Amino acid sequence: MQTVHIEFMVNGKEVALDVPAGATALQVIREMLGLKGSKEGCGIGECGACTVVVDGKAVNACLLLAAQLDGCRLLTVEGLADPAGLHPLQEKMIEHHAVQCGFCTPGVLMSSYALFAEKANPKREEIVAAVAGNLCRCTGYQQIITAIEAAVPGENR
Amino acid sequence: MTEERYAVIGQSVLRKGAREKVLGAAVFAADIDLGRPLVLLARRSDHSHALIRQIDVAAALAIDGVKGVFTARDIPGVNLLGIINKDQPLLADDKVRSRADAVALVVAESQAVAEQAAEAISIDYQPLPALFEPLEALAEGAPPIHKKGNLLLTRVVRRGDVDSAFAAAASLIEKEYETGFIEHNYLEPDAGIGHVDADGTLVIYASTQNPHYDHKEVVGLLDLPDEKVRIIQAATGGGFGSKLDLNVQGFIGLALHHLGHLGRPVRYIYSREEAYLATSKRHPFRIRMTTACDRSGRLTAMRVRAVCNTGAYGSYGIAVASRAAVHATGPYAIDNVDVEVQCVYTNATYCGAMRGFGAPQMALAHESQIDLHAEELHIDPLAMRTMNALQVGATSSTGQILTASIGYRQCLEAVAPYYRQACDHWLPAPTLPHRRRGVGLGGMWYGIGNTGVQNPSTARIEMAPDGSVTLFTGCADIGQGSTTVLSQIAAEILGLSPEAIRMVVADTKYTTSAGATSASRQTYISGNAVANATRNLANVLLTEAVNRLRAPKNSLLFSGGEIVVASKPEVRVAMATLARRIHDKGGTLSWQGFFDPETVPLDPQTGEGVPYATYAFACHLAEVEVDTLTGEVHVARVVAAHDVGRAINPASVVGQICGGVAMGVGFALMEEFEQGRTESMKDYHIPTAADMPEVVPIIIEAAEPSGPFGAKGVGEPALIPTAPAIVNAISAALNRRIYALPASLERVLAASIDAGHYRRKER
Numbered sequence: 001m002q003t004v005h006i007e008f009m010v011n012g013k014e015v016a017l018d019v020p021a022g023a024t025a026l027q028v029i030r031e032m033l034g035l036k037g038s039k040e041g042c043g044i045g046e047c048g049a050c051t052v053v054v055d056g057k058a059v060n061a062c063l064l065l066a067a068q069l070d071g072c073r074l075l076t077v078e079g080l081a082d083p084a085g086l087h088p089l090q091e092k093m094i095e096h097h098a099v100q101c102g103f104c105t106p107g108v109l110m111s112s113y114a115l116f117a118e119k120a121n122p123k124r125e126e127i128v129a130a131v132a133g134n135l136c137r138c139t140g141y142q143q144i145i146t147a148i149e150a151a152v153p154g155e156n157r
Numbered sequence: 158m159t160e161e162r163y164a165v166i167g168q169s170v171l172r173k174g175a176r177e178k179v180l181g182a183a184v185f186a187a188d189i190d191l192g193r194p195l196v197l198l199a200r201r202s203d204h205s206h207a208l209i210r211q212i213d214v215a216a217a218l219a220i221d222g223v224k225g226v227f228t229a230r231d232i233p234g235v236n237l238l239g240i241i242n243k244d245q246p247l248l249a250d251d252k253v254r255s256r257a258d259a260v261a262l263v264v265a266e267s268q269a270v271a272e273q274a275a276e277a278i279s280i281d282y283q284p285l286p287a288l289f290e291p292l293e294a295l296a297e298g299a300p301p302i303h304k305k306g307n308l309l310l311t312r313v314v315r316r317g318d319v320d321s322a323f324a325a326a327a328s329l330i331e332k333e334y335e336t337g338f339i340e341h342n343y344l345e346p347d348a349g350i351g352h353v354d355a356d357g358t359l360v361i362y363a364s365t366q367n368p369h370y371d372h373k374e375v376v377g378l379l380d381l382p383d384e385k386v387r388i389i390q391a392a393t394g395g396g397f398g399s400k401l402d403l404n405v406q407g408f409i410g411l412a413l414h415h416l417g418h419l420g421r422p423v424r425y426i427y428s429r430e431e432a433y434l435a436t437s438k439r440h441p442f443r444i445r446m447t448t449a450c451d452r453s454g455r456l457t458a459m460r461v462r463a464v465c466n467t468g469a470y471g472s473y474g475i476a477v478a479s480r481a482a483v484h485a486t487g488p489y490a491i492d493n494v495d496v497e498v499q500c501v502y503t504n505a506t507y508c509g510a511m512r513g514f515g516a517p518q519m520a521l522a523h524e525s526q527i528d529l530h531a532e533e534l535h536i537d538p539l540a541m542r543t544m545n546a547l548q549v550g551a552t553s554s555t556g557q558i559l560t561a562s563i564g565y566r567q568c569l570e571a572v573a574p575y576y577r578q579a580c581d582h583w584l585p586a587p588t589l590p591h592r593r594r595g596v597g598l599g600g601m602w603y604g605i606g607n608t609g610v611q612n613p614s615t616a617r618i619e620m621a622p623d624g625s626v627t628l629f630t631g632c633a634d635i636g637q638g639s640t641t642v643l644s645q646i647a648a649e650i651l652g653l654s655p656e657a658i659r660m661v662v663a664d665t666k667y668t669t670s671a672g673a674t675s676a677s678r679q680t681y682i683s684g685n686a687v688a689n690a691t692r693n694l695a696n697v698l699l700t701e702a703v704n705r706l707r708a709p710k711n712s713l714l715f716s717g718g719e720i721v722v723a724s725k726p727e728v729r730v731a732m733a734t735l736a737r738r739i740h741d742k743g744g745t746l747s748w749q750g751f752f753d754p755e756t757v758p759l760d761p762q763t764g765e766g767v768p769y770a771t772y773a774f775a776c777h778l779a780e781v782e783v784d785t786l787t788g789e790v791h792v793a794r795v796v797a798a799h800d801v802g803r804a805i806n807p808a809s810v811v812g813q814i815c816g817g818v819a820m821g822v823g824f825a826l827m828e829e830f831e832q833g834r835t836e837s838m839k840d841y842h843i844p845t846a847a848d849m850p851e852v853v854p855i856i857i858e859a860a861e862p863s864g865p866f867g868a869k870g871v872g873e874p875a876l877i878p879t880a881p882a883i884v885n886a887i888s889a890a891l892n893r894r895i896y897a898l899p900a901s902l903e904r905v906l907a908a909s910i911d912a913g914h915y916r917r918k919e920r
Binding site for chain 1: 169171172174175176177178179180181182183184185187188190341342343344345346392393394395397428429635636637638808809811812814815816817818819820837838839843844845846847849851852
């Protein structure tokens with residue numbers, strides 16, 4: 001099997017890997033890095049459960065080749081919290097009852113994280129647009145949007 | 158009912174497990190690592206209906222990396238599955254009845270090898286005519302899909318004299334309604350993993366709604382003693398009914414049974430495509446409904462002839478047909494009823510449980526009929542519903558006298574101000590010239606638990622001598638929050654915080670059956686079982702406290718880990734002290750609880766009986782704007798009032814309501830699973846955040862005397878009124894009614910053209 005050597009940052013740590021040339025970023029994240037927080041819901045970029053942040057942008061890891069991670073900064077849901085505690089997005093998701101089955105949760109968090117990286121003070125419509133690619137079958141989204149809104153950096157005192 | 162003060166009941170306690178989920182640390186079945194797993198893949202049928210003459214697996218077995226290929230002949234026990242009627246083989250034996258049928262199971266080193274091997278299996282079929290329409294399947298001379306024929310069941314509910322009432326009617330309306338296949342589309346595709354543990358037990362972790370049923374089926378398939386199979390529910394990414402059937406569990410069991418000696422775990426993770434192909438769907442319905450009312454708008458009679466398509470297997474089809482028949486009247490008092498619902502086999506993918514079990518399909522019909530009568534008689538649709546609403550003392554179509562907790566009128570009253578505001582202000586407000594606005598109502602009732610059959614739950618609670626508490630429940634939490642709610646019930650009784658209750662959930666080794674997580678039954682039924690177990694434990698503690706505090710039992714309260722004398726709070730004793738004393742005396746601190754709702758089976762000829770011990774009620778209001786040139790429907794707002802008896806965790810109830818409305822929006826406007834065409838998530842659209850209206854949830858609490866702290870249920874009710882409310886709103890906007898779901902762009906545009914709204918700009 002042809003492999004590709006890649007070096008990249010995962011949740012702040014440098015990683016060097018030889019990955020199968022055809023492997024998706026999601027396969028490498030889950031199987032080789034053992035980071036199971038990123039989920040496979042459809043495998044074709046429709047559901048957003050595998051959303052990760054690559055160089056500040058939210059992407060579907062199932063559509064990205066692992067080889068494309070070379071030289072990138074990858075953030076997965078496992079990298080959101082720091083030793084000081086949960087990320088405000090995580091805290092607000094719990095507080096506002098935005099988590100039901102939890103399968104879409106990591107993807108929703110990563111899309112929101114990328115939005116916040118891009119915009120300090122997004123409006124509700126912008127939040128809706130940012131997570132419109134993250135399907136959820138449990139919540140009807142209302143508590144999710146409210147949670148994200150509550151975590152907007154400008155709103156945190 | 159007097160307003161009691163509770164410490165934990167009625168509090169929006171934070172979700173157990175939510176922290177793990179936001180950290181990405183919750184372990185779903187596909188995340189479980191037991192070492193290098195073997196991979197499973199089923200070879201699915203190439204035909205919708207065919208006899209199997211021969212299966213040749215030699216070429217597949219010869220492929221490097223293939224560890225085994227199994228067919229029906231390799232199943233040591235009973236190769237038939239089904240929770241109500243057993244008609245579905247795990248692996249096809251003599252024939253295939255749909256494309257979803259598994260013919261052989263491959264066990265391989267990798268997914269790629271498994272796929273290659275599955276292809277290499279050679280199957281010699283003798284094709285039979287395939288039937289996809291129930292009416293075709295019922296036609297004389299139609300090829301039988303099952304030996305007993307193609308009619309699975311006719312459920313009848315009859316009461317009074319419909320013909321006489323029709324003859325005297327001021328308004329008589331007969332219409333036909335149609336709904337299609339719906340995919341559950343839980344976010345987590347089905348998955349499981351298993352291994353053989355040190356004492357030879359097959360341990361299977363699965364994404365499931367009913368681990369104890371899975372256990373029974375795997376034991377039966379493999380002809381093993383009960384203790385040799387253990388099912389553990391992994392974190393489950395939604396179910397909505399589809400994970401009530403055995404999906405991967407039987408395959409994993411079979412592979413472990415034959416290949417356990419290899420010492421390797423085996424896992425089966427459905428791709429989304431396989432989950433679409435191989436798991437159950439919502440039953441499509443064709444409903445002919447005739448209703449009559451008098452001049453004042455009072456409903457007097459209903460006749461229904463409905464046919465639902467259960468596809469190749471029964472699954473929950475009998476329950477769907479039965480519930481549809483009982484729920485045909487909607488939440489309205491109708492004295493004369495004649496309902497027949499046929500459940501029919503076809504060669505489509507099998508249909509099973511999906512949020513609402515036939516009630517959502519029936520609600521489209523009864524709520525459309527109400528609006529049609531209201532229009533004909535010039536009665537306001539809200540007034541029409543209020544006039545006919547079931548109330549305490551009413552008799553249902555099955556002859557059940559409804560004695561308590563009938564909150565439909567309260568739901569209507571709660572929606573009324575929004576309805577008036579929408580009619581008076583939102584409706585006439587200017588919008589774009591090619592857009593038309595409409596307001597619609599939808600109502601529903603929903604029986605909690607299974608229809609006229611025993612469906613008990615059990616639970617066990619245990620206090621350690623140090624006073625710590627563990628609650629054991631077989632109740633699968635699939636995201637709806639039952640684990641949290643059950644902990645609240647136990648915590649309230651013992652005066653503890655829910656965090657103090659350790660939960661052991663849905664593991665057949667340690668928990669006893671709570672029945673299925675379905676039929677909106679867990680809060681009411683398992684909640685009662687938990688309350689029963691906990692009160693048993695509480696009673697033992699109180700008995701010991703009487704000795705210690707020298708005060709009568711009825712003067713004692715549980716509070717903050719102690720038992721106190723209500724009138725003298727300084728007189729108190731820690732539960733840990735009591736637990737230690739009970740333990741040291743040889744008393745028991747482990748207590749079982751049981752609850753089964755009081756029901757009476759439906760009479761097969763008349764439908765008479767008590768199908769449910771209690772009912773939930775709801776009314777939704779939908780405000781829609783229809784683009785008359787494109788057929789696009791924008792749902793602006795849904796107001797959703799739900800009588801849940803008692804909201805044990807209001808934020809969770811709101812979560813159920815908002816999620817139900819989303820599924821209802823999908824059912825109303827966009828979702829349709831087309832057999833043979835819908836293959837992946839590119840072909841099937843569920844609502845996104847951008848498709849969702851503002852939802853205004855309203856909780857009504859008409860307490861149920863037999864419920865835990867008055868609670869009933871909400872999971873399925875949340876979905877049911879949405880689609881009828883949207884359809885009624887579209888119909889009002891266009892002055893043309895939609896009779897078939899989904900109200901897709903094509904259907905809405907056709908209605909718009911038919912009503913004359915689609916025309917060139919006037920000069």
